[in-house]
Amino acid sequence: MYNKEELCKYSNNIRKNIVKMIAHAKSGHPGGSLSAVDMITCLYFNVMDINHENVNSIERDRFVLSKGHASPLLYAVLAEKGLIPEEELMTFRQINSRLQGHPNMNYVPGVDMSTGSLGQGISCAVGMAMANKLDENNHRVYVLLGDGECEEGQVWEAAMAAAHYKLDNLCAMIDYNELQIDGSIHDVMDPSPLDKKFEAFGWHVIEIDGHDYDQIEKAFEEAKTVKGCPTLIFAHTTKGKGVSFMENQAGWHGSAPNEEQLKTALEELGGNDHD
Template identity: 70%
Template sequence: MNDLRKWCKKCTKFVIINKQKETKKNMENKQLSLHAKNIRRNIVKEVYAAQSGHPGGSLGAADILTYLYFEEMDINQDNVNSIQRDRFVLSKGHASPALYAVLAEKGFLPEEELVTFRAINSSLQGHPNMNYVTGVDMSTGSLGQGVSCAVGMALSNQLDQNNYRIYALLGDGECQEGQVWEATMAAAHYKLDNLCIVVDANNLQIDGRVSDVMNVFPLEDKFKAFNCHVITVNGHDFDELRQAFQKARTIKGKPTVIVANTIKGKGVSFMEDQQGWHGVAPNEEQYHLAMKELEAE
């Protein structure tokens, strides 16, 4: 490190390039943070308007979805109806408020439509339906099935020599489903290196701590035993997410699993790490308090 510093003093150009790269990265992270803040505000708006839904897991997954849709995945309004793009499966389908908020932030649906969440005639149902919402790549809700769908997509791309990638977001409680492991076994068997599974690991589910209800930890060891490449990150750190997804693209001959440690209810202090906010809507006072915190952030 001392040699590098001495050399930098003699080479002005190298120092400037590094500063430019650092500035660019900081700008990217700042923009991602702004998207994530808007997404969290809209998550709260959706669940409050419906007086129903799952705010905790949606808020906790917001940074992961923000990074996927605004930096990692090739998806935009021009290619949304094309097979020649990346695909995303929200296997934990009850976190649909986060997906809808991201799609609105991306411009796939009008932001004002979000307040129709879970209304009887709305396309924004409690679990995402690919037949109703542009940008939803798979109808999900039955836990464990989404990852199987993602494996099927990845296998189809492999057979068609389609180089686009498939991403799936699971909950850690969802990993109690046996189908998750059958699908993972198939993904490894068929060497689906175009598949990236992300586990939203917040150690909370509707009945309490995942480790108390039915312990799935350590997830890393389990996925490694199924012959996956495993990376563990802070699911709220854009630098760590960036490094993990970039690394996943270099892995050949096996799927990658990113275990993203998150905080359920992230961004709203009274919801953070609280099992009670798994599937409860805020009242008017709580809504205004949550929005005030997110505005201040």
């Protein structure tokens, strides 16, 4: 288990790589990548059993990035875990790169599902969790959803099926940053109250601050003890977390920083070195 200081160091480097690769590609989605860094760092370093040796094995936990536009986050975490080379991150969104704008499970080791069409990832995760039950495979399935993504009807079919099939090996997380592509989720198509809705669909719901490592870790631990229903971690987050001028700005959903903005972002994140 990594302590808070170590997790912070990994998260910070992941944030730096996210802004660097998006700036280098001149396209990508920084806001929703940065908001989920703390949860996904904790998941990959302290919760899931994925590593270099078992990456291609069926005998490990699975993660589905249902909000596939946050691919820079997934690639940066995989690099931090040593599953893909860190240098490769700068090929993000280039022709012939394995690291396309939305993740492709056929090319990238550690990518467990190809995603990008919002709503579909959670359905895949439900199928994977059902398969694990049928195979008597005790490994768990984790899935990250955006709050805007929950405006997709398919999410609710998946939520209903997960409860119906008592998938207690499934843990979903909602990155509740309250923004989607064009503005506030409450203005675009209000999906709230998401916690109450998942509860009504038969899920065990845990509400946390998605930037507090103690709360994140406790929630994952609690989820492992829940029997007979799936768990939702409903995480309050800040879109663009860690880069002041990106925080809570819908405009940074899918825009790349220019050279000057990259410099400022990296300064705020403590410089350009891998320390």
